[in-house]
Amino acid sequence: LCNGHTHFESFVKIPTIKFTKLFINGQFVDSVSGKTFETVDPRTEEVIAEIAEATKEDVDIAVKAAREAFDFGPWPRMPGAERAKIMVKWAELVEQNGEEIAALDTIDGGKLFGWCKDVDVPEASKILRYYAGAADKIHGDVFKTSRDLHVYSLMEPIGVVGHIIPWNFPTIMFFAKVAPALAAGCTMVIKPAEQTPLSSLFYAHLSKLAGIPDGVLNVIPGFGSIAGAAISSHMNIDAVSFTGSTETGRKIMQAAALSNLKPVSLELGGKSPVLIFDDADLDKAVDLALFGILHNKGEICVSFSRVFVQEGIYDEFEKKVVEKAKTWVVGDPFDPKVQQGPQTSKAQFDKILSFIEHGKREGATLLTGGKPASNKGYYIEPTIFAHVKEDMLIAQEEIFGPVMALSKFKTIEDAIEKANSSKYGLASGIVTKNLDIANTVTRSIRAGIVWINCFFAFDIDCPFGGYKMSGFGRDYGLEALHKYLQVKSVATPI
Numbered sequence: 238l239c240n241g242h243t244h245f246e247s248f249v250k251i252p253t254i255k256f257t258k259l260f261i262n263g264q265f266v267d268s269v270s271g272k273t274f275e276t277v278d279p280r281t282e283e284v285i286a287e288i289a290e291a292t293k294e295d296v297d298i299a300v301k302a303a304r305e306a307f308d309f310g311p312w313p314r315m316p317g318a319e320r321a322k323i324m325v326k327w328a329e330l331v332e333q334n335g336e337e338i339a340a341l342d343t344i345d346g347g348k349l350f351g352w353c354k355d356v357d358v359p360e361a362s363k364i365l366r367y368y369a370g371a372a373d374k375i376h377g378d379v380f381k382t383s384r385d386l387h388v389y390s391l392m393e394p395i396g397v398v399g400h401i402i403p404w405n406f407p408t409i410m411f412f413a414k415v416a417p418a419l420a421a422g423c424t425m426v427i428k429p430a431e432q433t434p435l436s437s438l439f440y441a442h443l444s445k446l447a448g449i450p451d452g453v454l455n456v457i458p459g460f461g462s463i464a465g466a467a468i469s470s471h472m473n474i475d476a477v478s479f480t481g482s483t484e485t486g487r488k489i490m491q492a493a494a495l496s497n498l499k500p501v502s503l504e505l506g507g508k509s510p511v512l513i514f515d516d517a518d519l520d521k522a523v524d525l526a527l528f529g530i531l532h533n534k535g536e537i538c539v540s541f542s543r544v545f546v547q548e549g550i551y552d553e554f555e556k557k558v559v560e561k562a563k564t565w566v567v568g569d570p571f572d573p574k575v576q577q578g579p580q581t582s583k584a585q586f587d588k589i590l591s592f593i594e595h596g597k598r599e600g601a602t603l604l605t606g607g608k609p610a611s612n613k614g615y616y617i618e619p620t621i622f623a624h625v626k627e628d629m630l631i632a633q634e635e636i637f638g639p640v641m642a643l644s645k646f647k648t649i650e651d652a653i654e655k656a657n658s659s660k661y662g663l664a665s666g667i668v669t670k671n672l673d674i675a676n677t678v679t680r681s682i683r684a685g686i687v688w689i690n691c692f693f694a695f696d697i698d699c700p701f702g703g704y705k706m707s708g709f710g711r712d713y714g715l716e717a718l719h720k721y722l723q724v725k726s727v728a729t730p731i
């Protein structure tokens with residue numbers, strides 16, 4: 238897999254990789270077509286590696302391997318506690334290789350190395366351990382019927398699962414999908430995003446070392462319109478779990494409906510509001526709003542991309558948030574002083590800049606930023622627009638970059654109306670010391686997550702997902718485990 242070898246053992250801190258293969262049925266193999274695509278380092282715009290590209294034929298081979306592993310292999314038949322042991326071993330291997338993993342996500346996706354190492358990697362291990370803990374607690378029920386029947390239910394794994402993930406959190410997304418499905422006893426095919434395939438392939442290598450049987454986990458990088466479409470329309474895949482844009486979610490649901498009616502779970506886009514009330518601690522609110530939009534360079538589905546500030550503190554907030562944004566450190570994500578690395582890809586970089594141009598044209602006031610932050614690499618200045626009206630494109634469309642849309646509100650009703658005026662409903666935030674305000678807004682806001690005086694705060698046992706066009710189904714928590722299970726009722730006369 239790495240430099241012509243079949244594994245990543247030769248890694249130093251910043252890995253050197255020339256090409257990769259697909260991971261199917263426990264082996265690293267060439268793609269049928271021999272096609273490859275390039276993955277690019279967003280810091281340098283240079284090609285890191287040639288990635289073997291999965292096409293429809295490879296998806297078929299991977300699904301066949303997963304189907305055989307499901308129908309005849311040990312994984313679904315193993316006691317949950319045995320699956321758990323292997324998953325815990327995998328978690329240990331992830332921890333032991335934390336630096337290499339973090340370096341892969343940094344060179345592939347421009348993510349902050351320190352954050353990946355200290356937050357994403359431990360989180361990945363925690364996800365594996367959480368679902369390992371659930372693997373031996375899956376059980377059905379016994380029913381008392383009105384007839385002379387003994388009826389009970391079995392909770393069975395749903396079968397072969399297709400996972401399709403985006404590029405903004407390659408590590409956490411990978412394990413948030415794979416771990417509950419493994420705990421349930423499913424087998425699977427996962428397609429990482431074409432922009433960030435490297436860490437997923439490394440996890441495949443570690444899964445083999447951990448003892449996950451061949452065919453249970455198949456990792457096939459490729460393009461959405463080819464490999465992704467082949468997964469969502471596959472007749473032999475029993476469920477699809479997707480995280481990505483709303484536009485793609487719609488296509489996946491359509492493909493599932495037109496093929497074998499497989500259930501889909503869709504974690505989609507967002508345009509999340511944060512409402513900052515007059516009584517808020519101003520400095521804390523500024524920090525929260527900035528972190529909410531600039532963390533992971535704004536490439537977070539739950540970013541606080543719409544910031545609404547109550548009129549009593551608006552002017553002071555605007556002044557302070559701009560001052561602070563100007564001190565935000567943009568640069569090489571390996572540098573521990575840096576707060577914001579490059580956008581993941583050229584396409585994303587161009588898309589963000591074109592939204593910024595659009596914002597200027599539609600009359601929003603550019604307070605700071607708005608330009609590339611360097612001559613090389615996909616760096617963009619932290620950008621703040623004020624006087625953003627709800628019907629503007631920059632207030633409605635997900636930019637997925639370091640671009641804040643700032644505006645004012647008067648009353649709590651006004652704030653709720655503005656927050657809800659979006660097709661999305663993923664996350665939301667409230668900054669206030671007043672419990673009545675917090676409770677009223679929480680109940681009125683149409684979003685799957687409400688953060689009161691915080692951002693990006695959740696834990697593995699909290700279900701995570703959206704309302705409205707941010708999708709349906711939940712990752713995290715026991716809710717995620719249940720999407721990989723199905724109920725069989727069994728009746729016998731007594």
Ligand code: NAD
Nearest residue numbers: 402403429430460461465466481482485504505506507538
């Ligand atoms: P995307 O929809 O373009 O791609 C996501 C994945 O879908 C990739 O693996 C891609 O190859 C695949 N894909 C693309 N077209 C496909 C098709 N026709 N059929 C099947 N698969 C296809 O999204 P993106 O640009 O990679 O990611 C950013 C989006 O993801 C944003 O909208 C963001 O909000 C969303 N996201 C949501 C969550 C969440 O939990 N709700 C988390 C992270 C990202």
